[in-house]
Amino acid sequence: MASDIKHLEMTLETQVESVNLAEEMCLRVAEAAGFGEDDCYRIGMSVREGVINAFHYGNQERPEKKIHLAVDLTPDKMIIHVLDEGVGFKLSDVPDPLAEENLLSTSGRGIFLMRAFMDEFDVVSGKTGGAEIVMSKKLPAPGSNSPNGQGGHNATPQQEA
Amino acid sequence: MALHATHRDAGIVTVVDLSGRIVLGDGSALLRKTIRGLLDDQRKLILLNLADVDYIDSSGIGELVSGFTAVKNQSGDLKLLHLTKKVKDLLQITKLYTVFDVFTDEGTAVRSFS
Numbered sequence: 001m002a003s004d005i006k007h008l009e010m011t012l013e014t015q016v017e018s019v020n021l022a023e024e025m026c027l028r029v030a031e032a033a034g035f036g037e038d039d040c041y042r043i044g045m046s047v048r049e050g051v052i053n054a055f056h057y058g059n060q061e062r063p064e065k066k067i068h069l070a071v072d073l074t075p076d077k078m079i080i081h082v083l084d085e086g087v088g089f090k091l092s093d094v095p096d097p098l099a100e101e102n103l104l105s106t107s108g109r110g111i112f113l114m115r116a117f118m119d120e121f122d123v124v125s126g127k128t129g130g131a132e133i134v135m136s137k138k139l140p141a142p143g144s145n146s147p148n149g150q151g152g153h154n155a156t157p158q159q160e161a
Numbered sequence: 162m163a164l165h166a167t168h169r170d171a172g173i174v175t176v177v178d179l180s181g182r183i184v185l186g187d188g189s190a191l192l193r194k195t196i197r198g199l200l201d202d203q204r205k206l207i208l209l210n211l212a213d214v215d216y217i218d219s220s221g222i223g224e225l226v227s228g229f230t231a232v233k234n235q236s237g238d239l240k241l242l243h244l245t246k247k248v249k250d251l252l253q254i255t256k257l258y259t260v261f262d263v264f265t266d267e268g269t270a271v272r273s274f275s
Contacts (some may be wrong), residue, residue, distance in 0.1 A: 013203065016185055016186040017186075019184075046258055048184070048218050049218065052218070052219065052220065098256050103256055103257065103260060104229075104260065106227045106230075107219070109222055109255055112219075113251075113254075
């Protein structure tokens, strides 16, 4: 039901400080929604990476452009949208940071981390013409008493290297 | 929490004690400045103590890789000590855990440079 959806949105300046601001805001929402510490970490990191992507790659660090952040809290998941005012990009064009030739690259791991840490992740063409990152995390089951959550579908492996 | 960095000598090795978050902005910039400063002083054997670093984002990872490459390019070595669980997990999923030499004991780490 639409009435069960809580919606929050904010427009951020294209500046480094917006990354922390977005992370803090989404962490508050995630904590209030009942996510455990580990899931909050994964959500916070994903929001950081989404806004960094918009700041650096989408808006090219141009201060006249904005970053649009929206959060929907439905009965079963938290959905985060990060929209930039750039020219957009295709996920298929993003190099694999785990490929041998990219391991020592100094950039290009943000999309990978968002995919790893969230349950659903996609990039669509936004209403501004830029890229819109849409990612979500399932809410913990009521009474699950699981402070740490279960991570994303590709979440952190626990084995030793 | 903002990143703080201090360094000390351990024989031929320079140990850099870091605390805080290595993230886009001042944190990444301070790490870069610290490593470049050590290289300028001809200190090319560097051990980064990450015991008090519990958060690194993709920019921080990029800066670690950049520092590692810069040190290697000057025939030096950069190794990591005392990873927190979150940082260790992050290096594992990005496959960088196998790129860096990682230690849990400072004495062992320092001796590994010789």
